[in-house]
Amino acid sequence: EAQVTQNPRYLITVTGKKLTVTCSQNMNHEYMSWYRQDPGLGLRQIYYSMNVEVTDKGDVPEGYKVSRKEKRNFPLILESPSPNQTSLYFCASSKTLGVQYFGPGTRLLVL
Amino acid sequence: QKEVEQNSGPLSVPEGAIASLNCTYSDRGSQSFFWYRQYSGKSPELIMFIYSNGDKEDGRFTAQLNKASQYVSLLIRDSQPSDSATYLCAVTSNSNSGYALNFGKGTSLLVTP
Numbered sequence: 001e002a003q004v005t006q007n008p009r010y011l012i013t014v015t016g017k018k019l020t021v022t023c024s025q026n027m028n029h030e031y032m033s034w035y036r037q038d039p040g041l042g043l044r045q046i047y048y049s050m051n052v053e054v055t056d057k058g059d060v061p062e063g064y065k066v067s068r069k070e071k072r073n074f075p076l077i078l079e080s081p082s083p084n085q086t087s088l089y090f091c092a093s094s095k096t097l098g099v100q101y102f103g104p105g106t107r108l109l110v111l
Numbered sequence: 112q113k114e115v116e117q118n119s120g121p122l123s124v125p126e127g128a129i130a131s132l133n134c135t136y137s138d139r140g141s142q143s144f145f146w147y148r149q150y151s152g153k154s155p156e157l158i159m160f161i162y163s164n165g166d167k168e169d170g171r172f173t174a175q176l177n178k179a180s181q182y183v184s185l186l187i188r189d190s191q192p193s194d195s196a197t198y199l200c201a202v203t204s205n206s207n208s209g210y211a212l213n214f215g216k217g218t219s220l221l222v223t224p
Binding site for chain 1: 143145153154155156157160199201203211212213214215216217
């Protein structure tokens with residue numbers, strides 16, 4: 001089954017404790033992206049990658065890191081999480097920009 | 112910052128009516144336009160895309176694009192309660208290293224029986 005998976009789905013952590021949210025796709029897509037979704041602010045792009053070893057900042061990259069060492073994986077790293085990073089996070093992949101397949105989402109609470 | 116604007120709603124329509132969702136964008140160079148549907152607590156899913164001026168129909172859905180006015184819309188005919196969701200407009204734009212996809216904040220649609 002073609003899908004985008006994210007782990008964990010739910011995470012509660014404390015300020016400053018490094019965490020990684022994994023994202024994997026099995027569709028051989030070149031393009032992958034991370035978004036955060038907050039009430040009243042909509043879906044905002046954090047980082048995106050157009051291929052292996054090619055990444056670029058989206059609208060809200062501060063406090064986040066990404067890497068794309070393999071085509072199928074695109075992890076999101078929060079080196080020192082803060083409460084303002086409490087959000088719903090989505091990973092997405094696509095063969096062509098725009099036609100994106102979203103993962104199920106990761107709810108993050110930073111205390 | 113490339114802006115994509117949508118009325119947040121909620122837009123309420125009776126079952127069987129036509130729902131009209133609108134979106135404007137600021138980047139005149141945008142080439143591709145997408146509509147996603149997001150049910151509460153779920154991830155967005157693509158329902159339509161349009162690249163050229165004019166109308167594009169797919170079942171009960173019609174996307175309309177007017178690049179001169181920087182306006183894209185989604186019409187849902189014969190609206191059903193199952194269409195109740197948030198509809199996100201997305202637009203591609205150029206960035207330094209390629210293209211990015213910018214989303215509007217979404218319009219909440221409520222179809223009442």
